[in-house]
Amino acid sequence: MRQSDPEPVAAAPISGPVLAIDTTGTLGSVALGFAGPEGALTGDVVEGFEPSNLHSRNLLPAIRRVMAQAGLETSDLALLVATRGPGSFTGLRIGLATAQGFALAAGVRAAGVSSLDAAALADAAASGSGLRRLVVVDALRGELFAALYDGAGPEALVQGPCRLLPQDAAGWAGQHGAARICGPAVLRYRDAIGRGRPEIEIVEARRALAPAALRLGVQAARRRKTTLEPLYLREPDIHGRSVTL
Secondary structure, three states, X not given: OOOOOOOOOOOOOOOEEEEEEEOOOOOEEEEEEEEOOOOOEEEEEEEEXXXXXXXXXXXXXXHHHHHHHHOOOHHHOOEEEEEOOOOOHHHHHHHHHHHHHHHXXXXXXXXXXXXXXXXXXXXXXXXXXXXXXXXXXXXXXXXXXXXXXXXXXXXXXXXXXXXXXXXXXXXXXXXXOOOEEEOOOHHHHHHHHOOOOOOOEEOOOOOOOHHXXXXXXXXXXXXXOOOOOOOOOOOOOOOOOOOOO
16 A cells, blocks of 8 residues: 555445435335345345325325334434435435434434436346446426436436436436436436437336435445435525536
């Protein structure tokens, strides 16, 4: 190691039950898995709920159900994971506040992950990781939050996250070599996204993101990257202008 190189950071062990929550879109979800000493995960228990304006009402009962199904208390958790955006501003605050509250009350470690990373990993689990994909989530105001991945997971991020108009998404994806467009926003903007680019696969599947967030959270915690700071990608000013790439 050279004199100027930073000291390597040892991986933090994660072993035991891990709970992940996602409230960034219209389909909320909770997932519970068990991490082995090397970070391997087994035994997912998943529950979805909707719509997004009821996340505050539905999230805690969903957490209680998956915990009860596994016979666990919050204090038994080795890690709590939450998606930190981008996505619904209200849903994002509810999810992060819940994660922070549980973590502080029970003395549990917590980690935040990108909802775009989680959507990319969820799509890769269904279709294979050897694809370049544009992942989109609903930014509201007629916009998308988007990121380009060569495969899946944060290490596969090529460009973004950024904001796009739905009608520009397929052209931008084609210019950057993406074979498919996927993610939670596709169902709402399918017609605008797919306009004029029939060679790009438009994936309308609606997937719970908590299982993918669980896996990403374990990886992040082992690397000691555990921020719960929200990723908004937009100024709070209601007159903020769109950025089209």
